[in-house]
Amino acid sequence: MTAILSEETRMRDEIVEVGRSLFDRLFTFGSTGNISVRLSSGETLMTPTNTSLGRLDPGRLSKFSADGVHIGGDKPTKEAFLHQCMYCQRPEAGAVVHLHSTHAVAVSILDGLDETDLLPPLTAYYVMRVGRLPLVPYFPPGDAALAEAVAAKARESHAVLLANHGPVVAGATLRDAQYASEELEETAKLFLLLRGERIRPLTGAQRDLLRER
Template sequence: MSLDLDTTVSITRASLASDLVAAGVTVVAAGLSPGSSGNLSVRATDGTILITPGGAVLGSLDAERLAVLDADGEWIGGDKPSKEAALHLALYRKNPEHRAIVHVHSPQAVAASCLEPWAPNSALPPITPYFVMRAGQTPLVPYRAPGSPELGELLSGLSFPFHAALLQNHGQLTSGRNLADAIDAAVEVEEASRITLITTGKERRLLDEREIADLTERYGSSWTPVNR
């Protein structure tokens, strides 16, 4: 007997909710989400989005209380969504093939977001192959208060491709084709931030344009050559 559409949607949503709860545990275990900071979301094939509620502790999420947004971003179920929902929606629009977003206040990325950006296309330099492969260029989004709709507007206004960003004096944001990819990107942003901070003021050897082009072609990440 075939399942009707409503039943199929319910099963899919339950599966995504379980994935989101597990992702929250992973993010906390990786040291990316202190306290009740940060938020996660995942998008179903019908455009429905599950996002963590405001003030939720990512390591102890309740699948039954996750906020549900429709394809237009309207709140249609669960607890009240994170105040950063507009930021998630903007990054989904930027990367329509992506199904998951991680926003965390990881300490090294926050510290790096307080510095002047390395270049217009990336706050962080091409310092490791894994950063270029899994995160790619990571622009700095200018400061606005957390939850401000302007954050999403500023992100959308950046014309070049990217799926990771630093939010000035705030944290980091990554998207991926699934939660594992988005988390991997967040881990690499944190690590690249750490290495950038400890090598600041020293003579650094960065990946060159040929090495970057090879990685982006092989792994599908983005890096726009710039004159600095």
């Protein structure tokens, strides 16, 4: 019991730290975005509804049972199901980060991209931390149909981009999910900066070599 409480305390503090870092560096804004961590018990901690990631209180984080029932803390975000869908489809995931980061959202609005993999492999770190980015069709926030759509895409990739909304990224740890989310946003920024220019993305062989590592 002591070990579980110690893990939970550490994770509460880490969620607050990561949330503040993302907010302060403009990866999210206002009360947008949410973060969750799955504990070794199967329970989940999640940022509450209508709360800025820059001003989280570790003692007020929403807590869910291993079965996905809200059992403690403030009222959970209506986007809690996005996290639960990722955990169901990605058993290796220990954390999920969902942002409304500007450049990723901009990419999600563009027409004519490959919806099975929206961004080209511009850098090695994008390939290693994100890999593949499918588009989830648009549904209103909180729409139950969005859960099924996210679950379908999450089987293919640990990172998905919600159309006209933002990215949802799972990672083995919260830091993994954070860094992958940041790499996704920076690659989206590069992609938009380079639109109209001739680019030289990584080749298929170069991508395969990175994935083997």
